[in-house]
Amino acid sequence: MSWITEIPREEATGLLRRELDAAVERSGRVWKIVQVMSLNAPVLRATMAQYAAIMFGPSPLSRLQRELLATVVSAELDCFY
Numbered sequence: 001m002s003w004i005t006e007i008p009r010e011e012a013t014g015l016l017r018r019e020l021d022a023a024v025e026r027s028g029r030v031w032k033i034v035q036v037m038s039l040n041a042p043v044l045r046a047t048m049a050q051y052a053a054i055m056f057g058p059s060p061l062s063r064l065q066r067e068l069l070a071t072v073v074s075a076e077l078d079c080f081y
Helices: 014-027 039-054 065-074
Strands: none
Touching: 014 039, 039 065
């Protein structure tokens, strides 16, 4: 559990609710990295847009290569989420 105050999905409204619902549609749940941004819905929306651009936008790297890079960087930084 994080020390950052979070707004649960069931209590979310407006933009935040739409973003958290979209997170569930994408992956079947709201991952903690998404949930901790619940106090700032515009930042959450921008972060998800950036992630989509990096992982799914035009790139000389394949989707597999992008996922592998993300995995290696997370492991190297001891970032387990």
